[in-house]
Amino acid sequence: MADSGRAFDFKLFRRLLKFTNAYKWTFYFVAFAAIVMSGLAVLRPYLLQEAIDKSIVPKDTDSLLFYIIAMVVVLVLEVVFQFAFIFYANWLGQSVIKDIRVKLFKLMLSFRMKYFDTSAVGRLTTRAVNDIETISSIFSQGLFMIISDLLKMLVIVAFMLYTSWELSLIVFAILPLILYATRVFQRAMKAAFEEVRNQVANLNSFVQERITGMKIVQIFTREDTEYKHFKEINEKHKKAWIKTVWYNSIFFPIAEMSSSVAIGLVVWYGGLNASADGAITLGIIVAFVELSQMLFRPLRQIADKFNTLQMGMVAANRVFGILDTKSHISDEGTVILEQTNGLIAFKNVRFGYVDNEEVIKDISFEVQPGQTIAIVGATGAGKSTIVNLLNRFYEINSGEILIDGVSIKDYTLFSLRNNIAIVLQDVFLFADTILNNITLNDPSITEEEVIAAAKEIGVHKFINSLPGKYHYNVKERGTMLSSGQRQLIAFLRAYVSNPSILVLDEATSSVDTYSEEMIQTATEKITKGRTSIVIAHRLATIKKADRILVMDAGKIVETGTHKELLKKQDGYYRNLYEVQFLAEEMT
Incomplete structure (x- = not known):
């Protein structure tokens, strides 16, 4: 079992990535699309800055048309690559979990009876269905989305420093608070999601067993007892999920407030500088407002996507726990029993x-x-x-x-x-x-x-x-x-x-x-x-x-x-x- 206190299990992650080897070209394309999207992300604020400073402020309507057309082209490219990115990331995720599920079921077919004697059916069903489905989100909503957002942030940071180091420092001053909150949030959510998966497995196991054995429940009039037991399990399940909601309720307002403070400081300092005929122009201020939102939004989304990634990693850890089980009957025999005499x-x-x-x-x-x-x-x-x-x-x-x-x-x-x-x-x-x-x-x-x-x-x-x-x-x-x-x-x-x-x-x-x-x-x-x-x-x-x-x-x-x-x-x-x-x- 992976350590719940660790933010991320890279050994487990590398093992999971091996399942993408059969789809490496799709993997490479999704990674390429993420890189292209990060480059296109800064083009829109840049074109907006140029349009304001070189067309709107000097009232040059001829060049304004060029910038509008350029922004439309960039927007279309973003839509195309976004579509390709989302589709193939999800396709890769579904292909990987198909292979894992087939491998898991094949292994379960070879398990000795002793394993099934001591394993709850509901728990095994959760591993083979729910947990494996959760793994797909690592690729569709977690891994590549996080990579894409990190690349966007790096490109944005580089562009901001190139455009105005003063406004960049103002924005970067807020980053440590966001980064610290994000790290604390990630650690807390890892443990919380571990508990969620445990409670989901318990709930599935309880419901499946009671439905299968409903005749016994009714014969011995255990309806009230089982109902109370179910309420207790369901309450634990609810509390596990509420803990994740609690962490989200704390983190996202902090992230939103930090973003608003950064934008306010950019407008305040940039406005003073622009009114005093400094190096900061109106176009740069507008670009920085958009760039700041683009920088902080991935941070908030990365935290959210990291939740998805953590849930997928927890699920992967559980599934690999079964894949690593050495409970199968040794099939090393070489003699084929075609037609026995029956001795x-x-x-x-x-x-x-x-x-x-x-x-x-x-x-x-x-x-x-x-x-x-x-x-x-x-x-x-x-x-x-x-x-x-x-x-x-x-x-x-x-x-x-x-x-x-x-x-x-x-x-x-x-x-x-x-x-x-x-x-x-x-x-x-x-x-x-x-x-x-x-x-x-x-x-x-x-x-x-x-x-x-x-x-x-x-x-x-x-x-x-x-x-x-x-x-x-x-x-x-x-x-x-x-x-x-x-x-x-x-x-x-x-x-x-x-x-x-x-x-x-x-x-x-x-x-x-x-x-x-x-x-x-x-x-x-x-x-x-x-x-x-x-x-x-x-x-x-x-x-x-x-x-x-x-x-x-x-x-x-x-x-x-x-x-x-x-x-x-x-x-x-x-x-x-x-x-x-x-x-x-x-x-």
Whole structure:
């Protein structure tokens, strides 16, 4: 995190500028336009001075027309270069943030699940959308505008000294006050904007989570509590912004007053000198009034634009914080898993989501090609963790996981995961059509193939009854479908991917009897000839498994077929089965 007390982070700025390398000619043109604009800026006061002293005072109407035409030409040039400057500065900013956003999203796609477990969705959304958009203002309203204003000021100062050093000294005497106020203002605004971005992220995170979990809020009648909490967060957000308004309210009146004092002194001293037939003419006084405004106005604007620049730098610092995150799964494997036989082996595997808290404790087992094994156990026994480790969503602490005798670390991540299809208990559907949720926009899977697969497992009739059928939009998270229907869509998604290894993680725990029967039928078809791992809560669904692993507290405590395990007196599986069978009998 950048130091909020520092006025500007040049290291961060240089890093940001590297993204302009792909657009260097646009960058150079914008810089050139800024230089031209600074030169044109002093031409108008100069031409006005000359028009007054050489045409208006001596009443030479012929030369006055020349000066008017010249001022019109300068004005047109200013408009043209101003247009080009603003357009291409904004174009450059949007191009840079496009590249940063693409790079950020690509990196986020490779993050391990542990990162998302500990990161708020709203905060990540703020970084990927709001903060990156703020970065564009560095180029469109900050950097080049400040450079342009500084160049104008340098040219104006040089021209003022050349024209009248006496009036220049009067104007420059006010500058230290403006410069000091500007520096104090910049430092204060850097810290203030850091707080603003924090509060925006907190607000986004809170609102997104509550909207997503609105059902829970209403079920447990937490509306008043969440409303009060929201008011507190919103109040902090308001106070953070008011602090920036407070600094602006102090600085800009001081800058305006200083400018007025300088102009007043120029008119007073210049008027006395002109009336006494000194070197200062009426044209010079009028030119200096305009030059003084042109000198002080950029100072005020620079402070304002520096605010924009600071906000962009704060946002860039936050985005680079994610870009620098070393939380992705290593993809250094070189072996491409094209078509696996399905031999899976866990050898002395240990794993914990948190340091010094193991969830999987020295587990070893094998799944033979084409075999279906089931994993059962109480909640928290480590069943789903095995699935996460097989797909390398998390890295094991020790031991080894092999597929066809090769460590899964030696396979490329894409080829590994491309051969494993998973149906989770908590089905996630995108706000898209059923067809796209099944194919996940894979062009190699046609709609005809999806329909054929749906008919095979008995899902076609249900999908065909929906308005729009396979093109029915399920809305965000699939809220237009029941939990059982979402589960069927997820199962069809796995089915059409034609996986070598199939994993069903509590896939039938939240569906009705009818949906479960369809899934059981589909399971028999899809598991035939494929290695399958079934994590089940309902023990009745795994009776046909070739082998059952019974887990407790991260260890495998029993293994065998359904019949073999039931024969064990006081066995863990038998107790589970009897309790569940009794509970189902009583319902």
